[in-house]
Amino acid sequence: MNCPAVRDRLPEHTLGVADLHDVDAIERHLAWCAACRKEARDLERAAATLAFAPAPAAPPRELEERIVAAVRRDHPSPPITKLGRRRGRRVGVVLVAAALMIAGLGAGAVLGRRDAPPADKPSTQAQQQDAAFERFRRIIQSAGPDTKAAVGLLTPSGKVPWRGAALVIVSPSGDDQVVVTVDGLPRARGPYRIAITDGHGHAVPVGVIRRLDKEGGAMKGRVIARDLTEYVRVVVTDAGGRTVLTGVLDPAPPTG
Amino acid sequence: MGLRLLGSREAAEELTQDVFLTAWRKAARFDPQRGRLSTWLMTIAHNLAVDRLRRDTGVSRPHLVLVDQVPDRPAGDEEYVLIERDEALRALASLSDAEKRLIARAYFRGMTAREIAEADAIPLGTVKTRLRSALIKIRKSNELKEPS
Numbered sequence: 001m002n003c004p005a006v007r008d009r010l011p012e013h014t015l016g017v018a019d020l021h022d023v024d025a026i027e028r029h030l031a032w033c034a035a036c037r038k039e040a041r042d043l044e045r046a047a048a049t050l051a052f053a054p055a056p057a058a059p060p061r062e063l064e065e066r067i068v069a070a071v072r073r074d075h076p077s078p079p080i081t082k083l084g085r086r087r088g089r090r091v092g093v094v095l096v097a098a099a100l101m102i103a104g105l106g107a108g109a110v111l112g113r114r115d116a117p118p119a120d121k122p123s124t125q126a127q128q129q130d131a132a133f134e135r136f137r138r139i140i141q142s143a144g145p146d147t148k149a150a151v152g153l154l155t156p157s158g159k160v161p162w163r164g165a166a167l168v169i170v171s172p173s174g175d176d177q178v179v180v181t182v183d184g185l186p187r188a189r190g191p192y193r194i195a196i197t198d199g200h201g202h203a204v205p206v207g208v209i210r211r212l213d214k215e216g217g218a219m220k221g222r223v224i225a226r227d228l229t230e231y232v233r234v235v236v237t238d239a240g241g242r243t244v245l246t247g248v249l250d251p252a253p254p255t256g
Numbered sequence: 257m258g259l260r261l262l263g264s265r266e267a268a269e270e271l272t273q274d275v276f277l278t279a280w281r282k283a284a285r286f287d288p289q290r291g292r293l294s295t296w297l298m299t300i301a302h303n304l305a306v307d308r309l310r311r312d313t314g315v316s317r318p319h320l321v322l323v324d325q326v327p328d329r330p331a332g333d334e335e336y337v338l339i340e341r342d343e344a345l346r347a348l349a350s351l352s353d354a355e356k357r358l359i360a361r362a363y364f365r366g367m368t369a370r371e372i373a374e375a376d377a378i379p380l381g382t383v384k385t386r387l388r389s390a391l392i393k394i395r396k397s398n399e400l401k402e403p404s
Contacts, residue, residue, distance in 0.1 A: 011387040015362045046394035051298035052340035054260040067276045
């Protein structure tokens with residue numbers, strides 16, 4: 001089954017009502033075709049939303065006892081010993097933000113503030129960009145060889161000591177992810193909203209920064225179920241909707 | 257959801273028990289990194305309900321694909337169930353009447369596109385196109401949610 005045939009059947013497949021004789025072929029195709037798999041995942045998320053639409057009903061009290069008794073009669077659950085194939089891929093992407101934090105690469109570190117002596121601080125925007133690329137490099141490498149990444153510095157429009165950096169990871173097989181770090185922002189103007197936009201006026205929210213560290217820094221990451229290839233600008237706005245930081249993403253250099 | 261799909265309280269309670277048994281048996285497949293427990297359980301419930309619905313109506317069993325699939329957000333508080341309902345209703349509100357009807361027939365009644373096309377006397381291609389556009393609208397509605 002080729003891609004158009006699979007795409008034609010994906011809605012039914014997603015809703016659980018595909019013809020049985022099509023299913024094996026669809027699954028085989030999805031096993032190797034990353035583009036169709038991504039499409040399938042997008043539709044599956046939409047379908048998962050539907051489950052919550054009906055009004056919740058209050059179950060009878062004894063139902064819980066019946067369920068517990070049924071589970072006790074059943075065999076014990078197998079131990080969780082191994083990550084599945086898809087889980088491994090997702091974890092690899094989701095952990096980007098976590099890896100930054102676990103590695104101690106907080107907002108300031110990414111921007112070169114906390115892990116470099118003053119004399120080594122990048123002085124120009126190009127040098128800062130290079131520094132951001134370098135600090136994100138190991139993170140990009142951890143996301144897999146086929147992953148594309150773009151990095152950009154976020155700068156203010158005026159002469160204020162605010163700054164930021166953004167990393168976008170575009171995965172051919174999994175979800176895309178945005179990680180944004182900011183530094184030096186005044187608490188009084190928060191909360192801050194982050195969005196990533198394409199060249200056609202479409203914006204995808206990345207998150208809301210409600211807490212800043214003592215140096216006005218924060219990090220926000222989000223896994224986004226859409227292709228972010230065309231999304232090249234990151235905008236941070238304050239509580240009043242005014243832009244405080246903005247920046248354009250450039251492809252990161254090869255990680256090899 | 258069990259009531260909505262199966263139509264009786266007794267069947268919904270049986271379904272609930274089966275959902276938890278299935279979850280118990282497939283617990284190793286649940287990954288909290290990939291989504292909330294509530295969404296995973298709901299997905300199992302839908303699969304089992306459609307399975308039962310079609311078995312009861314004598315239609316050959318459809319393939320159920322969602323048990324292992326990934327919900328869309330990290331695990332969180334149970335209050336998210338209420339938020340999820342609000343989001344689901346908002347997503348459904350973005351659909352046209354024709355799309356709502358098709359989604360209801362496919363998702364909540366387990367009808368295939370061909371069955372819907374025959375029942376409504378509309379071309380199969382139209383049904384597939386509308387199902388697809390409905391899911392895409394729902395997805396877009398989800399994307400417009402303000403992340404916390």
